Amino acid sequence: MPISNFDPGDTPGYIYERMADHIATRINAGELAPHKPLPAERRLAEEYGVSLGTARRATELLRERGLVVTLRSKGTFVADVRGEKKCYPPTGESTGQPESDPWGGEPPLIA
Amino acid sequence: MPISNFDPGDTPGYIYERMADHIATRINAGELAPHKPLPAERRLAEEYGVSLGTARRATELLRERGLVVTLRSKGTFVADVRGEKKCYPPTGESTGQPESDPWGGEPPLIA
Amino acid sequence: MPISNFDPGDTPGYIYERMADHIATRINAGELAPHKPLPAERRLAEEYGVSLGTARRATELLRERGLVVTLRSKGTFVADVRGEKKCYPPTGESTGQPESDPWGGEPPLIA
Amino acid sequence: MPISNFDPGDTPGYIYERMADHIATRINAGELAPHKPLPAERRLAEEYGVSLGTARRATELLRERGLVVTLRSKGTFVADVRGEKKCYPPTGESTGQPESDPWGGEPPLIA
């Protein structure tokens, strides 16, 4: 099912920019919570009805804005922007659990 | 190989208009069939020995005449003008996914 | 729709080996003709109900057997094994441009 | 004619990186002199036997390295790196000549 409230063909601005804004809104609304993975780029492309390259530019923009963090071969995750007190572990060794969360050492907010 | 029967330098009127007329004739003759793509802008420009801008104005003219339909990044396609009774639904509900064929609901002419 | 006549869970040997054998049979039966592309990796994985990695090992095996040729970003194509007398020149001078058809110099079988 | 001494298929590293390095060498060798335009991206893609996207990533890399300057709709030009004393005109108005050189106010080095 495609995303509602998103019609890239009828509005000004670049499609990838509008798509990034739309995802940013979903993040800010809490639909996509911190530490949770975004849908995969292929899935995002399907949902938004755009090509893979356009979906990738959208996530690239979100990355530049600091809203998401991408881990190669793992996925793209919503950043934790609570009060800017975030501190990445300096030499974080795996805790042994399946590495699907780049902030593995923290208590989750929702799940 | 440039298009034969087309010498823009020797006749009155805008070149792009004569070029559009020439393509329209090819469409009406069936050389360019409904739903088939026109040559790309650059290729049209080469074939007719004109600049890109001129080729674009020619296809723009064909678009205004309803002879072709352009889909961004896909191409420009010969319109289906059988009987002129084609009527797009005024508030047509989208099927959700971008149509790769602007005449998707019709029985195919060729395939 | 998954491939019929293929139930990897019920037979001995590696799944990717059985999958490669199955595709090899389709090639030998002419269902997948020389110079024609195999389904893409993801599609093969879906059709056979296996993971991407398994599908890749299967095509890798076919590649080692000389049954297919892979061109990056282009696809994997059924090799032409007529008479086995095909012999690539050992220090073949490149024509300078990347071949879009690895059998470019031969008379086409289909087109 | 494709560029000699460039075989992207047989060496490590990304194609666009190797392509950028190759162009950088041509710049440093003086073959592509300061203020002169690079071949257009389409032409570069043909010369190097790569796709347009790859050629664009190569010029993007050269831009990041400060070796070239790109002007939209004008072209990509070899930067002038003589002694770092380069100073862009603050409110440069056109001098009236065809704007094919982003450093129009300077005496040319070669041409």
Added chain:
DNA sequence: GTGGTCTAGACCACC
């Protein structure tokens, strides 16, 4: 099974 690189093109904005 993800993100990454790459192909081979298209039309678009701007000059």
Added chain:
DNA sequence: GTGGTCTAGACCACC
């Protein structure tokens, strides 16, 4: 006639 955006895919590296 350039660079820019975009399509619709492919295989690759890595996990």
